[in-house]
Amino acid sequence: MTILYDVAVLGAGAAGLMAAATAQQDGASVIVLDHAPEAGRKILISGGGRCNFTHLDTRPENYLSQNRHFARSALARYTPRDFLALVEKHRIAWHEKAAGQLFCDESARQIVAMLLAEAVGCTLRLNTRIHDVTRGEDFRIETDGGVLAARSVVLATGGLSIPKLGASDLSLRLAKRFGLRIAPTAPALVPLVLDSPLPELAGVSLNIAARMGKTSFQDGMVFTHRGLSGPAILQISSYCAEGESPLLDLMPGVDALTALREVKRERPRAEPAALLAALPQRLARAVAAECLADAPKDLANMPDRRLAMLAERVGRWRPVLAGTEGYAKAEVMRGGIDTRDLSSQTMEARNVPGLFAIGEAVDVTGWLGGYNFQWAWASGHVAGKALAARAR
Structure with missing residues (x-):
């Protein structure tokens, strides 16, 4: 005999466990299915193992989506303070590492344990592969452990990022199966690969400003053996379409040409490399070799046009990219299940009653x-609340 649940949550990650716990606590019978051997695998590796579990200053403007207003309702109804209250209820010590960014003092495992404790009334089946989901009077879910039925199904298997953790396109495939549209997907919060890598600069880090159009981030950048990484690069990568490169200012907050003219005025007898003293030493040498190889021997004889060229290279560097490091090193997936086909109030599919989509699978992508x-x-x-209401 096939067991009938009120709710089947596909995916035991952050969004799935939250939906399951919320629905079960409001009276719904819930089963959670995941092919992984443990719940919350992405939570466990996040924040260097300490889980950057929220940002206190979360606003809809911190998200990318084809509908920039879609996230507003859910974010307003469950805030960072609400989640922090849950963390404190479970006596998990936390700290604010940077403005607004909250981490566990000890381990990300505490967040997973908290979610599992909140969802203790749910049935949890790990190491369970989902073969198919069909819909008649109820949803029929075929797994390698048998067949079950549910009045509602939640697509919460995440996106395509970090395949070594078992990333899957299951939610996207099932959404398509039920007629939902998919916004184009791509790796986001991902390191960039230079067309001509600079392995000699690997490990060099500095504060930069990275810009794409009207969007900019000022934060750290680090050179890798293949390209560029660090918070500023990861942030701006989400805004780069294929074939596009960000504009990088290696001297943020400073007018590069004015600064170079000032160095020339104050140190006319200095060698040209003195112009780059504000940069890390290895980077300064590389830029000097590129831009100042045939420059006059002292700054007094350096023409303004050469200063302008150097200022452009330092203050407005647009690197030539070969692409990104892809989903293997992307923190999240951009794009996903099209928000036009979902209710922003409940996360339920507009034309498929009982089908819900949440988390990374949806076309809502946050900043780092x-x-x-x-x-x-x-x-x-919000999905959990709607699921419980539907079950009553």
Whole structure:
């Protein structure tokens, strides 16, 4: 005999566990299915193992989506303070590492344990592969452990990022199966690969400003053996379409040409390399070799046009890219299940009653710094409330 649940949550990650716990606590019978051997695998590796579980200053403007207003309702109804209250209820010590970014003092495992404790009334089946989902009077879910039925199904298997953790396109495939549209997907919060890598600069780090159009981030950048990484690069990568490169200012907050003219005025007898003293030493040498190889021997004889060329290279560097490091090193997936086909109030599919989609699978992608977890909690919570109401 096939067991009938009120809710089947596909995916035991951040959003899925939040939805399951919320629905079960409001009276729904819930089963959670995941092919992984343990719950919350992405939570466990986040924040260097300490989980940057939210950002206190979360706003809809911190998210990318084809509908920039879609996330507003869920974020307003389940806030960072709500999740923090849950963390404190479970006596998990936390700290604010950077403005608004909250981390566990000890381990990300505490967040997973908290979610499992909140969802203790749910049935949890790990190491369970989902083969198919069909819909008649109820949803029929075929797994390698048998067949079960549910009045509602939640697509919460995440996106395509970090395949070594078992990333899957299951939610996207099932959404298509039920007629939902998919916004184009791509790796986001991902390191960039230079067309001509600079392995000699690997490990060099500095504060930069990275810009694409009207969007900019000022934060750290680090050279890798293949390209560029660091918070500023990861942030701006989400805004780069294929074939596009960001504009990088290696001397943020400074007018590069004015600064170079000032060095020339104050140190006319200095060698040209003195112009780059504000940069890390290895980077300064590389830029000097590129831009100043045939320059006059002292700054007094350096023409303004050469200063302008150097200022452009330092203050407005547009690197030539070969692409990104892809989903293997992307923190999240951009794009996903089209928000036009979902209710922003409940996360339920508009034309498929009982089908819900939450978390990374949806076309809502947050900035670096806890925003994506807050979207998981918020979307999971509002879906859980709607699922429980539907079960009554």
